[in-house]
Amino acid sequence: xxSVTQLDSQVPVFEEAPVExxxxxxxxxxxxxxxxxxxxxxxxxxxxxxxxxxxxxxGINGFEAEFNKSxxxxxxxxxxxxxxxxxxxxxxxxxxxxxxxxxxTFGSGTQLTVLP
Amino acid sequence: xxxxxxxxxxxxxxxxxxxxxxxxxxxxHDTVYWYQQGPGQDPQFLISFYEKMQSDKGSIPDRFSAxxxxxxHSELNMSSLELGDSALYFCASSLVSGSTNEQFFGPGTRxxxx
Numbered sequence: 001x002x003s004v005t006q007l008d009s010q011v012p013v014f015e016e017a018p019v020e021x022x023x024x025x026x027x028x029x030x031x032x033x034x035x036x037x038x039x040x041x042x043x044x045x046x047x048x049x050x051x052x053x054x055x056x057x058x059g060i061n062g063f064e065a066e067f068n069k070s071x072x073x074x075x076x077x078x079x080x081x082x083x084x085x086x087x088x089x090x091x092x093x094x095x096x097x098x099x100x101x102x103x104x105t106f107g108s109g110t111q112l113t114v115l116p
Numbered sequence: 117x118x119x120x121x122x123x124x125x126x127x128x129x130x131x132x133x134x135x136x137x138x139x140x141x142x143x144x145h146d147t148v149y150w151y152q153q154g155p156g157q158d159p160q161f162l163i164s165f166y167e168k169m170q171s172d173k174g175s176i177p178d179r180f181s182a183x184x185x186x187x188x189h190s191e192l193n194m195s196s197l198e199l200g201d202s203a204l205y206f207c208a209s210s211l212v213s214g215s216t217n218e219q220f221f222g223p224g225t226r227x228x229x230x
Contacts, residue, residue, distance in 0.1 A: 036221075043206060044159070044221040090158060103149055103161035103172055104208075104219060 002027040002093045006107035013081055014115050021076040021110045023091035030096035033074040034104065035065055038088045047089075050074060061085070086114045118142055120222035122207050128228045129197050137192040137225045141209030147171065148190040149219060150182060151206040159206060165190060166212055197229045 007022040025031065033050040048059025055067040065076045074091060089110045095102040121140040129135050141148050147166045151159040152175075161174035165184035176182075179197075184190045194201060204226050208219040 034218075041226075043223040044208075046218065046220070049218060103164055103174060104151075104159075105161070106158040108158050 002031060002095070002105045004091050004093055004105055004107035006089075006091055006110050008110050009108065010111045010113070012113045012115055015083055016080045018079050019077065019081050019085075019112065021089050021091075021112065023074045023076065023107060025072050025074065025091070025093050027072075027093060027095075031093040032096055033065075033067060034092040034094075035059065035063070035074070035076050036090045036092060036106075037061075038090065038109075040087075044090065047076070081112070081114045083114050083116065085112060087112060120207055120209050120220055122205075122222035122225050124225060125223065126226050126228075128230065130230055131197055131199065133197050133229075135194045135197060135227060137194070137205055137207075137227070139190045139192070139207030139209075139222060141188055141190070141207075142220055145188070145209035145211050145220075147210045147212045148184055148188070149208045149210070150176075150190070150192050151208065153204040153206060153224075154200075155203070157203075162192070194227075199229050202227060202229045 003026045005024045013019045035047040036044040037047050038044050047063050048057050050057045050067045058064045063078050091107040092104040094104050123138045149164040150162040153159040162176040163173050163182050164171040168184045179195050182192045204224045206224045208221045210219045
């Protein structure tokens with residue numbers, strides 16, 4: 001079984017400032033890692049994913065994340081945020097099992113609020 | 117590009133009534149997942165289907181059932197609705213044979229139980 005911990009439930013930041021949303025995971029097997037964004041009253045949109053290879057992953061909207069196996073972390077970063085980045089961000093993991101369906105386990109979410 | 121379609125988008129029911137939520141996955145995707153997101157909560161996995169067979173089961177109440185049909189669409193049936201069932205219900209689809217397990221989410225069905 002896996003678990004995901006998002007250390008900050010709310011992160012306020014001023015526009016054009018950098019931001020880091022923290023995510024730690026726990027698993028007894030290898031995992032895939034994902035970050036999803038949810039805008040108010042909308043569905044979940046994939047920002048980026050780590051499957052294998054380079055530990056620095058670039059996603060949409062200028063976001064990137066770094067997989068750190070020793071620290072079991074997958075923190076999300078953006079060097080300069082915009083008002084439009086205000087949303088709920090979810091870190092998620094799934095088993096590293098091919099050929100079978102594996103559900104996502106989500107963290108509790110981080111509300112990013114970008115202030116003018 | 118085609119996305120996951122869910123219907124209805126909004127549903128209002130009374131306690132003890134039944135509800136049916138529908139999900140149409142992305143064409144050629146072989147797997148459907150259902151998640152429940154309560155107010156201010158993270159999405160919780162309910163159940164999944166791979167090639168029309170139940171694959172995994174999460175925290176789905178016995179009052180709920182689901183199936184995947186021959187055209188790969190899926191339905192979540194909810195009976196004896198309770199106030200606590202009010203939530204956003206997401207369907208996601210993926211192509212398991214692609215081995216990345218990237219799940220594409222629909223816009224969700226917001227169920228309100230009065």
